[in-house]
Amino acid sequence: QQQKNCGHRNPRYGGWSFGIQRPAEKTDPIAPPNPNLKLSKVWYNKEGPHSLPAFLNSFSNFLLRVNLPSNDSSQYKIKSSIISILTYHLKNLSLPFLRSVTLVNTLVALSVLAGYSITTASFAIYVVKEHHNGAKRLQHIAGIGETCYWVINFIYDLLMYLIPVAFSIATIAIFKLPAFYNYPNLGGISLLFILFGYSTFSWMYLIAGTFSNPGSAFITYVCINLFIGINSIISSSVVYFLMAIKDKTDSDYQSLSNTYGILLGIFKMFPQFCFGYGMIQMAQQQTEQDQLSIFGNTEKVDIFQMSILGWMLTAMFIQGTVCLLLRLLINDGIIYSFKSFIKRTCIKSPPVVSNDPEEDEDVKAERERVESGRINTDLLQLQGLTKIYHHVNKNMVVVNNMTLGIPAGECFGLLGVNGAGKTTTFKMLTGEASPSKGNIQVRNSAGNFEDVLGFNTDWSSFGYCPQEDALDELLTGEEHLYFYSRIQGIPEKKIKEVSFRLLHKLQLMQHKDQVTASYSCGTRRKLSTALALVGRPSILLLDEPSSGMDPKTKRHLWKVISEQVKEKCAVVLTSHSMEECEALCTRLAIMVKGQFQCIGSLQHIKSRFGSGFTVKIHLKDYTLDIEALSGFMQSHFPNTYLKEQHFTMVEYHVPVTAGGVADIFDLLETNKSNLNIIHFSVSQTTLDEVFINFAQSQMNPDNSSTNSQQLVQRDPVRGL
Numbered sequence: 001q002q003q004k005n006c007g008h009r010n011p012r013y014g015g016w017s018f019g020i021q022r023p024a025e026k027t028d029p030i031a032p033p034n035p036n037l038k039l040s041k042v043w044y045n046k047e048g049p050h051s052l053p054a055f056l057n058s059f060s061n062f063l064l065r066v067n068l069p070s071n072d073s074s075q076y077k078i079k080s081s082i083i084s085i086l087t088y089h090l091k092n093l094s095l096p097f098l099r100s101v102t103l104v105n106t107l108v109a110l111s112v113l114a115g116y117s118i119t120t121a122s123f124a125i126y127v128v129k130e131h132h133n134g135a136k137r138l139q140h141i142a143g144i145g146e147t148c149y150w151v152i153n154f155i156y157d158l159l160m161y162l163i164p165v166a167f168s169i170a171t172i173a174i175f176k177l178p179a180f181y182n183y184p185n186l187g188g189i190s191l192l193f194i195l196f197g198y199s200t201f202s203w204m205y206l207i208a209g210t211f212s213n214p215g216s217a218f219i220t221y222v223c224i225n226l227f228i229g230i231n232s233i234i235s236s237s238v239v240y241f242l243m244a245i246k247d248k249t250d251s252d253y254q255s256l257s258n259t260y261g262i263l264l265g266i267f268k269m270f271p272q273f274c275f276g277y278g279m280i281q282m283a284q285q286q287t288e289q290d291q292l293s294i295f296g297n298t299e300k301v302d303i304f305q306m307s308i309l310g311w312m313l314t315a316m317f318i319q320g321t322v323c324l325l326l327r328l329l330i331n332d333g334i335i336y337s338f339k340s341f342i343k344r345t346c347i348k349s350p351p352v353v354s355n356d357p358e359e360d361e362d363v364k365a366e367r368e369r370v371e372s373g374r375i376n377t378d379l380l381q382l383q384g385l386t387k388i389y390h391h392v393n394k395n396m397v398v399v400n401n402m403t404l405g406i407p408a409g410e411c412f413g414l415l416g417v418n419g420a421g422k423t424t425t426f427k428m429l430t431g432e433a434s435p436s437k438g439n440i441q442v443r444n445s446a447g448n449f450e451d452v453l454g455f456n457t458d459w460s461s462f463g464y465c466p467q468e469d470a471l472d473e474l475l476t477g478e479e480h481l482y483f484y485s486r487i488q489g490i491p492e493k494k495i496k497e498v499s500f501r502l503l504h505k506l507q508l509m510q511h512k513d514q515v516t517a518s519y520s521c522g523t524r525r526k527l528s529t530a531l532a533l534v535g536r537p538s539i540l541l542l543d544e545p546s547s548g549m550d551p552k553t554k555r556h557l558w559k560v561i562s563e564q565v566k567e568k569c570a571v572v573l574t575s576h577s578m579e580e581c582e583a584l585c586t587r588l589a590i591m592v593k594g595q596f597q598c599i600g601s602l603q604h605i606k607s608r609f610g611s612g613f614t615v616k617i618h619l620k621d622y623t624l625d626i627e628a629l630s631g632f633m634q635s636h637f638p639n640t641y642l643k644e645q646h647f648t649m650v651e652y653h654v655p656v657t658a659g660g661v662a663d664i665f666d667l668l669e670t671n672k673s674n675l676n677i678i679h680f681s682v683s684q685t686t687l688d689e690v691f692i693n694f695a696q697s698q699m700n701p702d703n704s705s706t707n708s709q710q711l712v713q714r715d716p717v718r719g720l
């Protein structure tokens, strides 16, 4: 019972009262009161910090001695030490103070966690960016293995992360924040900062490949950190506060204590919790020590013991190591093997076209050539290559049973409308996507074919210019070339020579010192092509290399590609420019819905599928009657149709006639003035027209199964 001081100069700090009658309301209603049982009271004055435990201890000694045999009583006593008294005082009498301190510490921990959630995410999005823009794939092709890539990134990010950590520690040291500054707390908080980075980068790397763009990756990383951190810290703090207001003998206290233990066990799996909770623990420990020091106890508590920081630090180290090991283990090779296994055992793939009776004769001949192994001078072979994307409600066959062989010194053009499957084919060729079926083989230096897919692929013979420039916006053109030269293993003293040769070759000298962020689209494409040529590849994959280039630059690029072909490089090129394919490709194929519709040399394709002529007529006036002109053309050349009309220019498709070009010339020349013609031209149907006609079968879903030959025969008016 508390005792009032009553304003005395020498206050009494406590006392005892014995033999008090028990008050009526305290009697037990079930067990009748024993009239002989009297109440004793211990009095204390709260101004004396030790008065309660001291007087309580004396009372305990009275009881002890009263109950001991009289001759023994002096031999026994109950002792209380100053520490236990102070701890008792701290835990029980200063509880409201400690609670408010814990609340403040929780808020501080959450604020620091929020800051570090953003910091760590801003470091990790770099790998997402490289994954997204294809730079990671390009580095693999250039020679960096999965393990090397992740380990180097991890070490680099961790070293860079030490800069904000150093700033935080310096701030703590400058302002001497006692909770984190006093010995050994500065060491503890430094370890918490470092291990938070260690554990967070690892799990962020683990899911880096799942994001569609770096922006969404950044938001997701920060949200995950904050969501887990805030929820775990607040829920454990709430249980802690509830425990603190309960009596230890209360049954609720026990169940709360069990819940608290379980929550801590679960939350230790998350670095965000370990980081925040570790800070709270440290700050709380410091507050208790500050309180103890008021009573002269300056003994330091070991904050690294398991119950304070030890577990938090250990858990973060384990999380980081496990996630990093998983990241190293789950590489493209393992994913490829796993996917292949799942596909083989679980997923029923839709039937892909094989031995299609309607397959074009040239496509069939190429398939038979590759499958039979005859006339085998190929450097690269695709055998039954198929890619199926499994969507929620349907499966999409994007590349369908593609068989092809490309010899050295050939530039093979892969044509097709948007979505025909060209880039997907390239992705399979470079290992970015795994084929659902089929195989890709490359001839090695010993002259034998070896699989490109799977583990330990040797990409040294490949050069790849992706459709989207895989450039680092912070590096200059020259730095890019240096970087990829080093990855390719070019000796240090030759790197400058190689880089300058390529800068000259692609006319990039004037841009070599500019960062690529300031490059125009065409210049970026030139640099991407230069990077593909760094290792003098024997197989060059170019995905729309000239897109965005002006005609002059384009022609220069064609010259560069032609030189590569002359040097016996096997080039695979995709382009939407027929002019480019006509200029470069020794052989080409047109893809429709993932399948080859035709294959062969340019002239072969034009003469097989481009029957007829294109007549371009320029009229004197655009108000002239076009229908009369069309009627005139159709009356002399049946099945002629008007293809296009732009202002005074009209374009007709004229089927092959008995008299050929001479007849068309004769007729138009004779009637030039009657028909108000200024001038006209007659040409063989171009590759553009062949392409457009094939493209129409992709646009028109009803024609999906129709092969090219049938189209030629069915609709001569529309060309094919």
Ligand SMILES: Nc1ncnc2c1ncn2[C@@H]1O[C@H](COP(=O)(O)OP(=O)(O)OP(=O)(O)O)[C@@H](O)[C@H]1O
Residues within 6 Å of the ligand: 389, 396, 398, 416, 417, 418, 419, 420, 421, 422, 423, 424, 425, 467
């Ligand atoms: N990851 C993916 N998941 C599902 N479908 C995909 C995926 N990637 C591509 N596709 C689909 O595969 C088809 C072929 O795409 P691809 O990029 O290979 O076409 P493309 O011929 O290269 O077109 P473009 O000329 O526009 O580059 C498209 O319909 C596309 O929507």
